[in-house]
Amino acid sequence: MSALRTLSRRTATSSSRLISSRFVPVSPLSRRTFSVSASKMGLFDGIEPSAPSIKTEIPGPKAKEQIADLDKVFDTRALNMLTDYKASIGNYIADPDGNVLLDVPALGNFPPNDWAEVLRSGILKVAPKGLDQVFTAMAGSDANETAYKAAFMWKRQQQRGGHHVEFTEEELTSSMNNQSPGASELSILSFRTAFHGRLFGSLSTTRSKPIHKLDIPAFDWPQATFPLLKYPLEEHVEENRKAEQDSLAEVEHLIQTWHLPPCAVIVEPIQSEGGDNHASPEFFRGLRELTKKHGVLLIVDEVQTGVGATGKFWAHDHWDLPSPPDMVTFSKKAQTAGYYYGNPELRPNKPYRQFNTWMGDPARAILFRAIVEEIEKHDLVSQTARVGDYLYGKLAALGEKYPGQFSNLRGKGQGTFIAFDNPKRDEFVKKAKSFGINIGGSGASAVRLRPMLTFEEKHADILVEALEKIVNSL
Amino acid sequence: MSALRTLSRRTATSSSRLISSRFVPVSPLSRRTFSVSASKMGLFDGIEPSAPSIKTEIPGPKAKEQIADLDKVFDTRALNMLTDYKASIGNYIADPDGNVLLDVPALGNFPPNDWAEVLRSGILKVAPKGLDQVFTAMAGSDANETAYKAAFMWKRQQQRGGHHVEFTEEELTSSMNNQSPGASELSILSFRTAFHGRLFGSLSTTRSKPIHKLDIPAFDWPQATFPLLKYPLEEHVEENRKAEQDSLAEVEHLIQTWHLPPCAVIVEPIQSEGGDNHASPEFFRGLRELTKKHGVLLIVDEVQTGVGATGKFWAHDHWDLPSPPDMVTFSKKAQTAGYYYGNPELRPNKPYRQFNTWMGDPARAILFRAIVEEIEKHDLVSQTARVGDYLYGKLAALGEKYPGQFSNLRGKGQGTFIAFDNPKRDEFVKKAKSFGINIGGSGASAVRLRPMLTFEEKHADILVEALEKIVNSL
Numbered sequence: 001m002s003a004l005r006t007l008s009r010r011t012a013t014s015s016s017r018l019i020s021s022r023f024v025p026v027s028p029l030s031r032r033t034f035s036v037s038a039s040k041m042g043l044f045d046g047i048e049p050s051a052p053s054i055k056t057e058i059p060g061p062k063a064k065e066q067i068a069d070l071d072k073v074f075d076t077r078a079l080n081m082l083t084d085y086k087a088s089i090g091n092y093i094a095d096p097d098g099n100v101l102l103d104v105p106a107l108g109n110f111p112p113n114d115w116a117e118v119l120r121s122g123i124l125k126v127a128p129k130g131l132d133q134v135f136t137a138m139a140g141s142d143a144n145e146t147a148y149k150a151a152f153m154w155k156r157q158q159q160r161g162g163h164h165v166e167f168t169e170e171e172l173t174s175s176m177n178n179q180s181p182g183a184s185e186l187s188i189l190s191f192r193t194a195f196h197g198r199l200f201g202s203l204s205t206t207r208s209k210p211i212h213k214l215d216i217p218a219f220d221w222p223q224a225t226f227p228l229l230k231y232p233l234e235e236h237v238e239e240n241r242k243a244e245q246d247s248l249a250e251v252e253h254l255i256q257t258w259h260l261p262p263c264a265v266i267v268e269p270i271q272s273e274g275g276d277n278h279a280s281p282e283f284f285r286g287l288r289e290l291t292k293k294h295g296v297l298l299i300v301d302e303v304q305t306g307v308g309a310t311g312k313f314w315a316h317d318h319w320d321l322p323s324p325p326d327m328v329t330f331s332k333k334a335q336t337a338g339y340y341y342g343n344p345e346l347r348p349n350k351p352y353r354q355f356n357t358w359m360g361d362p363a364r365a366i367l368f369r370a371i372v373e374e375i376e377k378h379d380l381v382s383q384t385a386r387v388g389d390y391l392y393g394k395l396a397a398l399g400e401k402y403p404g405q406f407s408n409l410r411g412k413g414q415g416t417f418i419a420f421d422n423p424k425r426d427e428f429v430k431k432a433k434s435f436g437i438n439i440g441g442s443g444a445s446a447v448r449l450r451p452m453l454t455f456e457e458k459h460a461d462i463l464v465e466a467l468e469k470i471v472n473s474l
Numbered sequence: 475m476s477a478l479r480t481l482s483r484r485t486a487t488s489s490s491r492l493i494s495s496r497f498v499p500v501s502p503l504s505r506r507t508f509s510v511s512a513s514k515m516g517l518f519d520g521i522e523p524s525a526p527s528i529k530t531e532i533p534g535p536k537a538k539e540q541i542a543d544l545d546k547v548f549d550t551r552a553l554n555m556l557t558d559y560k561a562s563i564g565n566y567i568a569d570p571d572g573n574v575l576l577d578v579p580a581l582g583n584f585p586p587n588d589w590a591e592v593l594r595s596g597i598l599k600v601a602p603k604g605l606d607q608v609f610t611a612m613a614g615s616d617a618n619e620t621a622y623k624a625a626f627m628w629k630r631q632q633q634r635g636g637h638h639v640e641f642t643e644e645e646l647t648s649s650m651n652n653q654s655p656g657a658s659e660l661s662i663l664s665f666r667t668a669f670h671g672r673l674f675g676s677l678s679t680t681r682s683k684p685i686h687k688l689d690i691p692a693f694d695w696p697q698a699t700f701p702l703l704k705y706p707l708e709e710h711v712e713e714n715r716k717a718e719q720d721s722l723a724e725v726e727h728l729i730q731t732w733h734l735p736p737c738a739v740i741v742e743p744i745q746s747e748g749g750d751n752h753a754s755p756e757f758f759r760g761l762r763e764l765t766k767k768h769g770v771l772l773i774v775d776e777v778q779t780g781v782g783a784t785g786k787f788w789a790h791d792h793w794d795l796p797s798p799p800d801m802v803t804f805s806k807k808a809q810t811a812g813y814y815y816g817n818p819e820l821r822p823n824k825p826y827r828q829f830n831t832w833m834g835d836p837a838r839a840i841l842f843r844a845i846v847e848e849i850e851k852h853d854l855v856s857q858t859a860r861v862g863d864y865l866y867g868k869l870a871a872l873g874e875k876y877p878g879q880f881s882n883l884r885g886k887g888q889g890t891f892i893a894f895d896n897p898k899r900d901e902f903v904k905k906a907k908s909f910g911i912n913i914g915g916s917g918a919s920a921v922r923l924r925p926m927l928t929f930e931e932k933h934a935d936i937l938v939e940a941l942e943k944i945v946n947s948l
Binding site for chain 2: 042043044051052053054057058080081090091093099100101102103138139140141142145146148149152153155156157167171172173175176177178179182183184185186187197198199200201202204207210211212213214215216217218219220221223260331332350352353355356357358378433434435436437438440451452454455456458459462463466
């Protein structure tokens with residue numbers, strides 16, 4: 001658990017620089033007794049330096065080396081000063097070369113000097129194959145929206161003729177008025193019954209339920225039908241194949257004809273909020289091919305499916321793609337959020353185009369690293385695959401015993417990411433509590449299972465026994 | 475520092491429920507030795523219960539009482555189960571009535587049972603006058619965007635004839651296609667040179683620099699001119715008054731004529747990213763009057779100005795408003811984010827319209843509470859007002875000694891939220907580091923000061939001495 005001890009130390013350390021940036025120290029305060037009034041004696045007297053101290057140019061040799069290293073995995077062009085937060089105190093900010101400055105600005109641009117190492121040993125250690133860089137964000141919605149922003153910038157740069165082509169005066173001016181050509185007239189294509197978040201851009205791609213969308217202005221972006229597979233799969237092979245082919249044809253048609261041309265397609269490996277809708281690996285390989293063919297990015301939204309629940313670390317690991325997705329977004333179980341990418345052209349051509357004050361949360365990034373360590377140490381992804389198979393088998397048996405009560409059972413081979421439909425779903429979910437089971441629904445009629453990665457066969461037994469009681473009580 | 479100890483305890487406790495919701499416990503893990511393989515022995519054997527245990531209906535009497543209390547300050551309609559995280563362990567989730575359930579769902583809806591108390595003793599303790607409720611968010615961008623969403627829903631509910639009027643079939647259907655009437659054709663009015671965030675809705679109201687906006691699709695929302703005051707203020711009284719009146723007239727014209735009618739006006743007390751642009755309290759009182767007159771909400775964006783830097787806890791405390799803003803957004807120094815509101819009609823008429831998995835971050839809310847405690851204990855807002863006046867006086871003197879080098883000095887009486895223009899601003903800011911000063915810019919030519927709340931007269935002396943050296947070196 002040393003990573004978590006690190007986290008708790010980091011949290012304390014970073015709490016000690018009252019009260020400016022995301023790193024706020026507190027430990028020095030706790031060492032003092034405040035027996036005199038604050039106006040007479042300074043809060044950091046005897047603890048902070050009495051003056052700045054400059055030892056090298058800034059950035060100095062150590063900082064330069066560490067910045068070059070960080071830049072390999074994280075865009076550093078908005079970096080102002082690489083910061084040694086452990087050596088920063090009170091009103092003073094320190095760098096890795098021992099320079100100590102009086103700190104008067106407001107904002108970020110000051111990544112901790114071990115940020116590259118935190119990323120490499122955590123978030124990037126589990127990066128999807130082929131994607132070696134990350135943009136960190138706060139939660140799923142902004143992970144997706146910053147991925148969309150990267151997609152728009154990438155496509156417009158291509159249309160302009162490359163990274164090096166400067167913006168025109170007309171683009172600069174019109175952008176300030178929210179008009180084209182500065183504000184692009186491109187779109188993001190998503191699928192019906194998809195869920196990608198609740199802010200204005202992400203909500204425009206969310207198509208799960210009216211309650212999320214009503215009254216909120218939306219972009220006129222296109223949606224394709226997600227293949228609605230029939231179960232059991234082995235009884236509907238041809239029908240399902242056709243549904244997937246039709247969906248891909250619709251995607252292609254929209255890419256070619258929509259009045260605001262899509263620069264990216266976003267898709268969930270398993271539509272979660274929309275009702276636990278699955279599609280086959282063939283479908284996703286087809287989608288990868290199609291988007292490549294038309295110069296459109298493929299963004300895989302693993303906010304809900306990522307980090308082990310499907311019996312692979314990333315759900316799209318099940319697909320055996322010929323080339324990786326262009327971006328993969330993550331959040332939830334990761335406890336931090338962001339998007340992975342590999343193509344260096346997805347870094348916008350200038351700094352500050354893709355930027356914000358916090359750029360994610362280092363404390364949460366360290367927590368994710370600790371989670372990754374725990375997952376590896378206890379082989380929890382394999383466990384989830386194993387327990388998922390066990391649970392699926394029990395549920396299939398239950399479905400035969402109670403026809404119509406566990407219909408459209410889905411998620412075979414997808415770890416514990418299992419769901420079924422029940423005709424009295426809402427009552428089912430509500431009653432579950434009285435039998436000691438905390439369970440949720442998705443879509444219109446699905447009961448979905450989302451146990452933790454520590455879920456074992458014995459928990460599956462308790463669950464299945466309770467599910468039978470619930471059904472008998474309905 | 476007991477609040478911070480609480481935080482660190484909380485972080486540890488909440489790290490112990492691997493690996494599902496925002497609260498993830500870890501302490502039980504650290505108590506175990508993993509000498510046997512995970513597949514043979516469960517991770518929580520001997521620590522978690524062996525089965526669920528139901529003692530009351532759910533919610534039970536204690537939970538009901540606490541939910542009613544929480545609902546006074548925080549929308550609880552999406553609450554699934556009030557959770558006792560200290561008693562939750564492994565795969566089991568507990569409630570305040572002693573019920574312990576096997577935990578299988580994915581998502582939030584499970585606020586900790588002391589959430590009302592955490593809010594009241596922290597975020598709400600410093601709520602702006604007249605605003606007694608809060609919606610918590612992750613960062614400034616989504617604080618503003620969720621406030622916009624609340625504004626759109628509020629206005630459309632009014633137009634429909636009230637909270638109780640159901641959505642029409644046409645609204646439900648069109649919303650899923652991103653079309654009106656389901657997706658409303660309303661807007662948010664912001665000011666030129668404003669900054670309100672970088673996601674799709676907030677970026678549509680941001681008007682500070684093209685680099686933030688280029689290539690990103692934007693809503694066709696209106697912008698009014700922010701009054702550009704001339705300095706020194708006492709030499710431009712009539713001119714400045716006219717600039718403010720013209721701005722208000724433009725706002726009124728846009729409210730009455732824009733093709734997508736504004737349902738809210740958002741404004742920063744001091745335009746920060748846009749160049750530290752100030753306006754008078756009269757201007758803001760006029761804006762409050764105007765928005766009231768036209769049934770438009772006033773959202774005050776205190777993301778950068780809030781939490782003490784202006785010598786008042788909230789910058790809009792300087793205005794002496796006849797009635798409070800409808801919403802006040804916060805982030806940055808608060809280390810958590812969200813919006814305050816008072817009018818119960820700003821709670822949407824149905825649950826899940828304004829919702830997300832994390833709804834902010836309880837650990838950060840506790841950190842903000844600790845910051846509030848420190849601020850109060852050391853009277854840091856008064857200190858900032860006092861040190862700000864001292865610093866402003868020194869800078870004014872410096873301005874007289876070096877004409878043209880500290881021009882348009884602004885922020886008198888606004889704590890340490892002080893800025894001036896320098897003809898070689900970028901070089902100024904860059905050179906500052908070599909004199910031991912970490913300082914930033916805003917807008918086209920402003921050097922802006924954003925010291926911490928712990929900044930004292932002695933730090934001001936160091937700063938002023940260095941500024942003189944910087945100017946002499948340019």
